[in-house]
Amino acid sequence: MTKASDIVEIEEFDISPGRTIANRYVVLEKLGSGYEGEVYRVREKHTNIERAIKIYFPQRNKKFKVSTRYALKLEKLSHSPIVMDCISHELVTLKGQKVACLTSEFIEGEMLGEFIQKQKGKRLEIFSAIHLLYSIVVGVESIHLEGEYHGDLHTENIIIRRFGLEFDLKIIDLHHWGDSKKDNRDEDIIKIIRIFYDILGGQKHYKKLSPSIKYIICGLKRGIILKRFKNISMLRYHLETMDWSDAV
Numbered sequence: 001m002t003k004a005s006d007i008v009e010i011e012e013f014d015i016s017p018g019r020t021i022a023n024r025y026v027v028l029e030k031l032g033s034g035y036e037g038e039v040y041r042v043r044e045k046h047t048n049i050e051r052a053i054k055i056y057f058p059q060r061n062k063k064f065k066v067s068t069r070y071a072l073k074l075e076k077l078s079h080s081p082i083v084m085d086c087i088s089h090e091l092v093t094l095k096g097q098k099v100a101c102l103t104s105e106f107i108e109g110e111m112l113g114e115f116i117q118k119q120k121g122k123r124l125e126i127f128s129a130i131h132l133l134y135s136i137v138v139g140v141e142s143i144h145l146e147g148e149y150h151g152d153l154h155t156e157n158i159i160i161r162r163f164g165l166e167f168d169l170k171i172i173d174l175h176h177w178g179d180s181k182k183d184n185r186d187e188d189i190i191k192i193i194r195i196f197y198d199i200l201g202g203q204k205h206y207k208k209l210s211p212s213i214k215y216i217i218c219g220l221k222r223g224i225i226l227k228r229f230k231n232i233s234m235l236r237y238h239l240e241t242m243d244w245s246d247a248v
Contacts, residue, residue: 021040029041051105076148149187155198
């Protein structure tokens with residue numbers, strides 16, 4: 001097992017396209033990087049199936065605890081339609097260090113933030129916004145019902161794969177904060193309401209919104225939101241039964 005004293009800090013892997021990882025994956029492109037590591041789009045050598053791999057910086061993943069916990073969380077939530085599928089968790093050697101490589105499905109689509117920027121007025125109309133909100137709520141509810149939470153929902157970790165009457169969504173970057181799961185589930189509700197507020201145009205358009213829509217947003221007042229929607233199932237039920245004829 002890797003000892004803390006043996007860990008050499010790595011700030012970037014910067015793996016070039018065409019390189020093979022673990023004699024199994026051919027790197028196609030780097031998708032991004034963050035505090036914990038780097039994410040690449042890869043192709044399986046023998047099947048040509050595209051995947052995404054996250055390679056963890058060793059100093060951010062001592063004894064592979066962070067990556068293992070994340071893999072187990074994804075496995076626990078494998079029946080959730082909004083959570084990406086985890087394929088494997090394995091160790092590979094890069095830059096002379098054993099590092100964790102988490103393989104998941106490659107999600108084709110567009111970040112919600114980018115999608116909103118392309119819309120007229122850089123916001124959604126009421127009908128689309130409510131349907132998007134409902135899709136997010138139903139997806140996150142499936143996480144909460146397993147006793148888990150996302151932990152940092154925003155428009156840059158929600159991917160839209162298809163949209164129409166319903167939105168086909170995936171969320172990425174589930175967090176582990178190590179404190180109260182109830183508090184973090186409450187925070188998910190607050191963040192979802194904030195996303196709804198933002199996709200409707202934010203402060204600039206808030207005054208013009210109908211009472212039925214403002215009832216959901218609650219002026220972004222945390223206490224009112226959590227009193228009105230004590231859990232995400234209550235928010236989902238409200239969306240299913242609300243009269244929003246004043247908004248269209």
